[in-house]
Amino acid sequence: MKATIVYASMTGNNEDMAEILEEDLQDYGFDVENNDVSFADASDYLNSDLCIFVTYTYGEGKMTDEIADFYDQLKDLDLSGKYFAVMGSGDKTYGEHFCENVFDFEKLFKECGAEEITKPVTIENAPEDEDLDLIDQAAEEMNDKLNG
Template sequence: MRAKIVFASMTGNDEDMAEILEEDLLDQGLEVDSSDVSFTDANDYLDSDLCVFITYTYGEGAMTDEIADFYDQLKELDLTGKSFAVMGSGDKTYKEHYCENVFDFEKAFLACGAKELIPPLTVENAPDDDDIARIDQAAEELADKLNG
């Protein structure tokens, strides 16, 4: 099984999440490719069984240009038969906009026909030990459902 992780990271928090998830999925026996959204085309998901997008939400839910470009590309794909998961970080001081982009991508993947394997995983700011444990658990669950 092949997994493609695409991450968008302004402060490094989401890149950290991507690295943790990549290591976990490798430990679960998956073939994993990770890349920064700025250097990735959404079509790269077509070669994978599991599509993962990890993003931050800037301010009050605005997508930065590189995230918006990828989002527009993603919405054009047919991902029927693919599985997906979304994760990301945010700041709860933005209340209803907390991790808004994570949920925007969840809707986009569903509209493309992909199957959601786990609920969105959100982290406030940088992942702490509890968040790392949740990412570890998510990877195990993803692998079980893919191999299942």
């Protein structure tokens, strides 16, 4: 199984999440490609069984330019027959906007025809021990559904 992880990270938190997930999936035997959104194209997902996007939400839900560009690229894809997962970090001080971009991408992946393989993983700021458990559980669920 091929998995493509694309992450957007301003502070390094989401890069950490993407690397943890990459290691987990490799341990399950996945062939994993992991790229920063600045060096990725949404069409990279067309060659994968599992499409994963890890993003942050800036302030009150605004997408930064590189995230918005990737979002616009993704809109044009037909991902029917693919699975997807979304993850990301945010700051709960923004209330209803906490991890809003994670859910924006969840909705878009569904509109592109992809099937959600696990519920979104959202964390506040940097991943801590309990957050690592959430990432590990998501990876296990991905493995069970695709390799089980």
